[in-house]
Amino acid sequence: MSALRVGVIGTGMMGEVHARLLSERIGSARVVAVSDPDAGRRRAVAEAVGADEFDDPMGLIATPGVDAVVIASPDDSHAGFAVAAVQAGKPCLCEKPLATTVTDARSVVDAEVASGGRLVQVGFMREFDEGHASLAALRLSGALGEVVAVRSTHVNPAPWAPGVSAERVITQSMIHDIHSARLLSGAEVESVSASAVPFAAGSPEVDAGAVRFVSARLDLAGGAVALLDVNVSSAYGYRVVAEVIGSEGTARTSEGSAVDMWSSGARVAKVSANWPEHFSAAYLTELTAWVAAASAGGATGPSAWDGLMANVVAGALVEAVSRGERVEIPRAERPALYER
Ligand SMILES: NC(=O)c1ccc[n+]([C@@H]2O[C@H](COP(=O)([O-])OP(=O)(O)OC[C@H]3O[C@@H](n4cnc5c(N)ncnc54)[C@H](O)[C@@H]3O)[C@@H](O)[C@H]2O)c1
Structure with a gap:
């Protein structure tokens, strides 16, 4: 061919x-x-x-x-x-x-x-990362029982200068975690709430309105919950960890480091510098x-369809941060083309 x-x-x-x-x-x-x-x-x-x-x-x-x-x-x-x-x-x-x-x-x-x-x-x-794909397969196998919660931690080393708004964190970064939550739970999102932690007033390095942390709660059809957070200024590097908590067991992507080092009274494991290295495979x-x-x-x-649902949830989260309220998501009919 x-x-x-x-x-x-x-x-x-x-x-x-x-x-x-x-x-x-x-x-x-x-x-x-x-x-x-x-x-x-x-x-x-x-x-x-x-x-x-x-x-x-x-x-x-x-x-x-x-x-x-x-x-x-x-x-x-x-x-x-x-x-x-x-x-x-x-x-x-x-x-x-x-x-x-x-x-x-x-x-x-x-x-x-x-x-x-x-x-x-x-x-x-x-979806093509070995850890996330294994978690998704475990959930589908039934080994974890019913999904109770999905948790994800997403850590960036530093905000894009001169800082990012909560809207940009949600629509450009957390949108990955929104897709993971739907993939790992197998459920659509029914309502959301969220909050953001701004930089201290007068921080010299960022614009007014820039945030350093966004935390979100997605309430899923069937009663499970997804808890997502994005830290945009870790000061140490990049991490993504996803966890599925089920009625029969819990599974989490591991943070394997090729080498652990013991030195100066500390055990040190390397973390990725940023996303191109972390997700290269x-x-x-x-x-x-x-x-x-x-x-x-x-x-x-x-x-x-996954792209559309991620946009719908991201839009609702942006609204939830700005209004400080829980936002309902209207139910949408999924065309047969998108059955998985
Ligand atoms: N999947 C991931 O992990 C991941 C990571 C980073 C970026 N992204 C996405 O990839 C896309 C590109 O991001 P990037 O970091 O490479 O940005 P970038 O700014 O480095 O590159 C964007 C390029 O598009 C060009 N461009 C602008 N308008 C255009 C047009 N109308 N037609 C064609 N090219 C045009 C720009 O000149 C620029 O070279 C974004 O949508 C971003 O959200 C995805």
């Missing part, structure tokens, strides 16, 4: 990671086209992987020489490109979040349902699964 010819839209940090993994580590794919308004970044990635440059991302999607598309441009451009890919009948891996509004996310779901089959995979790559597994599914004309893993 000939290699899948991939076009990459957005050649910033994430687009370059995907383009290099596809071209250097996945024999069944070739990056043939890239598009980015930043001509310098576009050229650097095009030369590194031997791809043609496109000024217009819509032209890249339409070109007959591109079989499938990776969307790694800024968040608010994702939905338009995903709809165009679906309408062209081309599979796409769309980075998270699927959209920045529920309306835009819904437009991708509607386009995909109209096309009659799955073409969109959303970049919630934790997951990105490769994600892309490998995507290429296999896209080569067969479809998609696998996190769907446009």
Whole structure:
């Protein structure tokens, strides 16, 4: 079978990671086209992987020489490109979040349902992380009994300068934890509440309104709860830990360190510096699964429906933080296309 010819839209940090993994580590794919308004970044990635440059991302999607598309441009451009890919009948891996509004996310779901089959995979790559995948499989096996609670801890080393609002923490970072909570519980979210811890007034390093910690509670259909927190300024590195607490047992992703060190009266285990290092294996597994599914004309893993639900829950959490109240989530009918 000939290699899948991939076009990459957005050649910033994430687009370059995907383009290099596809071209250097996945024999069944070739990056043939890239598009980015930043001509310098576009050229650097095009030369590194031997791809043609496109000024217009819509032209890249339409070109007959591109079989499938990776969307790694800024968040608010994702939905338009995903709809165009679906309408062209081309599979796409769309980075998270699927959209920045529920309306835009819904437009991708509607386009995909109209096309009659799955073409969109959303970049919630934790689904391809060994620890998260094992937890999800354990829950499905029944070994943990009924899910009582899901807990997740997400730690970033430092806020993006000059600090981030609670809205950005939720829509750009906690959105991964929202997807994990749905995946690990197998339940939809019915209502949410949340709070944020701001930096001290007058902190020199951040803007007013920047927060250092967001904590959320998701009440799930069936009575279980998900407790999520994101710390955006750990000062020590990056961590993600997920835990499923069940009626018959509890399981948690382990924080394995290749080496523990004993020195100066302390035992030290290395933590990842940041997410590219922590999830490097997951990105490769994600892309490998995507290429296999896209080569067969479809998609696998996190769907446009998952992307839409994550947008709905994130929007409700933003509202919950700003109002200081619990926010109900209206029930939505899941199209048959998205049964797992
Ligand atoms: N899954 C993950 O773990 C993960 C991690 C980081 C970022 N992301 C997501 O990946 C996406 C890209 O993030 P990044 O960190 O690489 O950002 P980035 O700023 O480094 O790169 C974005 C690139 O898109 C280009 N761009 C802007 N408008 C465009 C357009 N209309 N068409 C094509 N390209 C355009 C920019 O010039 C830039 O080169 C974001 O949506 C982000 O949320 C996902």
